[in-house]
Every structure is written in C-alpha cells, then in structure tokens.
Amino acid sequence: MNQFLEDMAQGPRIIIITGHFGSGKTEVSVSLAYALAAMRGEGHPNVKNIALCDLDVENPYFRSRELTETMGEAGIRVYSDPYHGQNGSELQTLDPAILAPVQDPDCHVIMDTGGNNTGAMILNQFRKHFGADYRMLYIANKNRPGTDTPEKVLAEIEAIQYSTGLVMSGIISNSHFIRETTAEDVLEGAAFAKRISKISGLPLLCSTCSENLVDEVRKADPTLEIFPVGMYMRQTYLDKKV
Numbered sequence: 001m002n003q004f005l006e007d008m009a010q011g012p013r014i015i016i017i018t019g020h021f022g023s024g025k026t027e028v029s030v031s032l033a034y035a036l037a038a039m040r041g042e043g044h045p046n047v048k049n050i051a052l053c054d055l056d057v058e059n060p061y062f063r064s065r066e067l068t069e070t071m072g073e074a075g076i077r078v079y080s081d082p083y084h085g086q087n088g089s090e091l092q093t094l095d096p097a098i099l100a101p102v103q104d105p106d107c108h109v110i111m112d113t114g115g116n117n118t119g120a121m122i123l124n125q126f127r128k129h130f131g132a133d134y135r136m137l138y139i140a141n142k143n144r145p146g147t148d149t150p151e152k153v154l155a156e157i158e159a160i161q162y163s164t165g166l167v168m169s170g171i172i173s174n175s176h177f178i179r180e181t182t183a184e185d186v187l188e189g190a191a192f193a194k195r196i197s198k199i200s201g202l203p204l205l206c207s208t209c210s211e212n213l214v215d216e217v218r219k220a221d222p223t224l225e226i227f228p229v230g231m232y233m234r235q236t237y238l239d240k241k242v
Contacts, residue, residue, distance in 0.1 A: 004206040004227050005035050009046045012133045014102065014109045016123065018160050019139030020147045021115030024174040024229075026056070026064050028139055028208060029112035030071070031229040036108055037074045051101035051109045054080040055094065055122050058114040067232060077101065094122070102129050116146075117159035127165055135169035136160075137205065142175045142192040143185075150196050157200065171197055172227070173207040179231075181209065183216040190224055 008015060015032065017025045033052045040047040054065040065080035072078065079098045101107040113120045138157055140147065147153045157168050175189025190207040197204040206227040209217055214228055 002035075002225075002227065004225050005039065007205070008032065009036065009039055009044055009108075011046070012135045013105075013107065014111065014130055014134035016111045016113065016134060016136040016166070017139060018113050018120050018136060018168075019115065019174075020141065020144050020156060021119075022144055023115070023139040023141040023147065024176065024208070025115070025139050026112055026233055027229055027231065028172060028174060028227075029110050030064050030067060030232045031208075031227070033071065033076045033110050034074060034230070034232075035227075036110075037076055040075070047108060049077070049101070049104060049107035050075065051077045051079060051107055053098050053101070053109060053111045054078065055098075055111055056114040056119060057081075057094070057122065058119050064112050064233070098126070099129065102126060116156060117163040120160045121163045123164045123166060130166070134166070136164075136166050138168055138171050138202070139174045140171050140189070140193045140196060141173075142189050143177065150192070150199055153196050154200055157202075168202055170203045170205040171200075172205055174229075176208070181213065183209070183213050183220060186213060186217050187220055187224075190221070 017029045019025045029052060033050055036047050036050050052064055054063055056063060065078055068078040079095050081093055082095045101109045113123060140153055142148055147156060161168055171193050173189045173193035175185060175192065177185060186207055186209045193204050206225040208227050208229045211228045214226055217226055
C-alpha cells in the first residue's frame with residue numbers, strides 16, 4: 001500500500017498544490033489525479049468523484065487543462081477557464097463552475113496553482129468555501145534556482161501562507177532533472193526536503209520519482225515514502241513539434 005495515496009484518499013478532500021515556478025506542480029497534480037482514479041477503479045470506499053482545477057493563470061505554456069480529454073476518459077473532471085482554451089486564447093480568468101466540485105462533499109479536488117505566492121493568491125476567491133476541508137502541499141524542488149536552499153524554501157512557504165491566508169500541511173520532494181534524473185538525485189532531494197521538514201515542522205509526505213527508479217530508490221532508502229509520477233505533460237510541452 002502507498003501510504004501517501006492512502007492519506008490523500010482519507011481526506012481532507014481538497015488538495016492544494018503549491019510551489020515555485022517550474023517545481024513540477026502540474027506533473028504532481030496530474031499524477032495524483034490519475035492515482036486517485038486508479039484507486040476508485042479498485043473500489044476504494046473513500047474515492048468517488050475526482051476533479052482537477054487548473055488555477056494557473058500565469059503560465060500559458062504548461063497547463064494541466066491540455067489533458068482534459070484524456071483525463072476525462074479516466075473519469076477525472078478538469079476545470080480551467082470558461083472556454084477550456086478552445087477559443088485559442090489564454091484568458092486570465094476561471095470558470096465559475098470550479099465551485100461545483102469544491103462544494104461537492106463526495107469529490108476529491110486537486111487544485112493546481114500558479115507558481116510562488118503570486119500564483120497561489122488566486123486561492124483567495126475560493127478560501128471561504130474550503131472551511132477545514134483542505135490540505136495545502138508544497139512541492140520542494142532543490143534543483144530550481146529560487147528554491148535551492150532551505151532558507152529560500154521557508155521564505156516562500158511563509159509568503160504563500162501570508163498571501164492566501166491558508167496553512168501549509170506538508171511537503172512533497174520533487175527534485176529532478178526530467179529524463180536525466182537518477183536515483184541519487186531523488187535521494188538528495190529527499191535529504192534536502194527532510195532538512196526543510198525539520199526546520200519548519202511540516203511533515204515530508206513523500207518523494208516523487210519515475211516508475212523506473214522506484215526499486216532503486218527503495219533499495220537505497222527503505223524508509224522513504226515514494227510517489228511514482230508520470231511525465232504526462234511532456235508530450236504537450238517539451239516534446240511538442242513546432
């Protein structure tokens with residue numbers, strides 16, 4: 001059993017993903033949505049409806065809404081701007097229908113926010129609907145220039161909390177070099193995140209890595225909670241032919 005996923009299934013049901021620009025928030029959000037959908041398919045009693053809300057109005061090039069069709073086939077509802085990008089533009093506005101899953105007690109909601117505290121500020125318009133039924137997670141990536149020291153990460157966590165009025169619940173280590181990532185990179189990222197956890201008091205919930213690295217990472221550190229992530233966005237971004 002993956003304890004991280006079991007915890008996500010148990011609730012709180014609103015899962016807010018925050019972090020630095022380029023930290024990997026979208027890949028983690030999409031992978032989590034697919035993982036919850038798989039748990040539902042296996043009959044998990046706590047996972048019923050699943051929604052992914054693309055709240056990133058800052059970065060028009062790396063958007064989870066690009067997977068609306070394929071995620072829909074997995075039973076995941078994707079919410080973004082009112083036109084879902086179908087008009088070819090990048091409107092800096094959100095579909096009011098996002099409130100539907102937020103207010104649905106039977107729906108797990110993953111909120112993929114924009115980078116830094118400025119991207120997370122959009123949560124202010126939904127905050128009053130969360131109550132206590134949310135958890136806000138920080139994606140820690142030591143390989144980004146803006147978050148390569150614990151001090152920078154702690155300052156950003158504080159800024160996100162201040163800008164949103166919400167409380168951070170935990171940390172996910174997502175240090176990687178895309179396809180060049182090694183097990184050593186994952187372990188170094190986890191060690192970095194553990195330092196942040198010790199200083200901040202926030203729990204390190206898991207470390208991410210691609211499926212092909214899971215066995216090697218577990219062999220090196222059997223105590224590390226691992227969440228396998230895909231590269232769902234790469235086909236629509238880095239591998240896109242222009």
